[in-house]
Amino acid sequence: MSRAGADEVEASSAPLIEHLIELRTRLIWALAGFFLAFLVCFFFAKELFNLLVVPYQTAVVWAGISDRQVELIYTAPQEFFFTQVKIAAFGGFFLAFPIIAIQVYKFVAPGLYKTERAAFIPFLVATPLLFLLGAALVYFFFTPMVMWFFLSMEQSGTVPGQAAIQLLPRVSEYLSLIMGLIFAFGMVFQLPVVTSLLVRAGMVTTEGLIAKRKWAIVLAFIAAAILTPPDPMSQIGLAIPTILLYEVSIMTARMIERKRAAQLAESDASADSA
Template sequence: MSNDEIDDTPQPLLSHLIELRQRLLWAVGAFFVAFLFCFFFAKQIFNLLVIPFKWAVSWAGLEGRQIELIYTAPQEFFFTQIKIAMFGGLLIAFPVIASQIYKFVAPGLYKNERSAFLPFLIASPILFLIGAALVYFFFIPMVLWFFLSMEQTGEGGQVAIELLPKVSEYLSLIMTLIFAFGLVFQLPVVTTLMARAGLVTAEGLAKKRKYAIVGAFIAAAVLTPPDPASQIGLAIPTILLYEIAIYAARRVERSRARRKQSDDADSDTGESAAETPSS
C-alpha cells in the first residue's frame, strides 16, 4: 500500500462508535478536570482579569483610586466563577480535545493530508492565544480607559458619576473580546485550508478586498462593545489578517503549481523511458 493511500480496511460501524465514545470520554474528561482546576482558582483567575482594569485606571490618571467591582444578586458572583471555570477549562483542555478529534479523523485521511493538517492544528491555538494576549495587554485597558473618561466628578455642584462594573458584565466584556479576537486570528488558518481544498483563490480574495474591509467593520461593530476604540481595534487587525490570508493562499497556489510541474516532469520521464527500445 502506498504511503499516500487511505487505510481503507473495512471496519464495522460498532467499532467506529466505540472509538468515538472513547474519544469523547477523553475530551469530556480533560474538560472536566480543567473545569474543576479553574473553579478552585476562580477568584485568583478573576483577580488576574482585573489587572487590565488597573492599567486603565492608571492611564486615566486615577492612580489613587481603589478598584471596585460589585454584584447585585446573591448568586451572581458564583455563576461568574462558573463561567470563569468553563472558559478557562475549555482553553486548557483544547489541546486534548483537538488531538482526540484529529485521532478520530486521521485514519480517513491520506498521509499527505495528515501531514498538511497537523501544522494548522498547531497554529490555530497559537494564533488564538496571540489574539487573546492582544486583548488582555492592550485592548481591554484601552476600552476601559475610554469608558472611564466618561466619569463625572462631583465638583461644581455636579452629580458624581463613577464607573462601578458588575463582576458578570466585566467578565462578559473580556470573554466577548477574547473570543472575537481569537476567532478573527483564525482567518489565515481557515483561508489557507480553503485554498488547499481549492475553494478559494488568492486572486478571488484580492478582488473581494473592498468587501472584506466593509465586512471587518461590520463584524467589529457586532462583536465588540459600542465604542469606536474597540471597533477600530478589531477591524484593523482583521484587515491585516485578510492580507496575510491572501499571501498564504498565493503560497499554497505556488506550491501546488511546483508540485504539478514536478509530477508532469516525472510522468514525461517515465513515458520516455517506456518508449526507449531495449538493446
C-alpha cells in the same frame, strides 16, 4: 431476505458501529479532559478573575487615577458564584483544548492519507497559537484601551452643579466584556487558518480573495459592530486587525498555490522523464 443479503447488510453496518464506538471513546476522553480542567480552573477561579482585572487596573493608571483602588461589585447573592463558574468553563475549555484537539485528530486521522495528515498537524498547532495571540492583544492593549475610554466619562463632582459619577462595574458584566472580546479576537485570528484550509481544498483562490477585498473590509466592520461593545473605539480596534489578517490570508494563499504549482511541475517532469 436471503443469507447472502443478510451478510452484506451486516458487513456494511460493521464499519459504522466501529466508527460510533471510536467516536464515543474520543468524546469520553475529551469530556474527561474538559471536566478535570474545569475543576482545576474553578478551584483557582478567584485568582483567575484577579488576573482578568489587571487590564482594568492598567486602564486606571492610563487615566491618571492610579491612587484609586479598583472596585467591582455584585448585586445579586449568586452573581459572583456564577461568574466563577463561567471563568472555570472558559478557562477549562482553553486548558483542555490540546486534549480535545488530539482526540479530534485521532478520530479523523485514520481516514486521511499520509500527506493529508502531515498537512493537518500545522493547522492543529496554529489554531491555539493564533487564538493566544488574539487573546494577548485583548489582554495587554485592547481591554485597557476600552476601559480607559469608559473611565474618561467619569465626573469628579468637584465642579459646582456637577454630579459625582464613578465607574463601578459589576463582576458579571466585566467578565462578559473581557471574555467576549477575547472570544471575538480569538475567532478573528483564525482567519489565516480557515483561508489556508479552503485554499488547500480548492474552494478559494488568491485571485478570488483579492477580488473580494472591498467586501471583506465592509464585513470586517459589520462583524466588529456585532461582536464588540457599541463604542466606535472597540469596533475600529477589531476591524483593523481583521483587515490586516485578511491581507495575511492572501499572502498565505499565494504561498500555498505556488508550492502546489511547483509540486505539480515536479511531478509532471518526473512523469515525462519516465
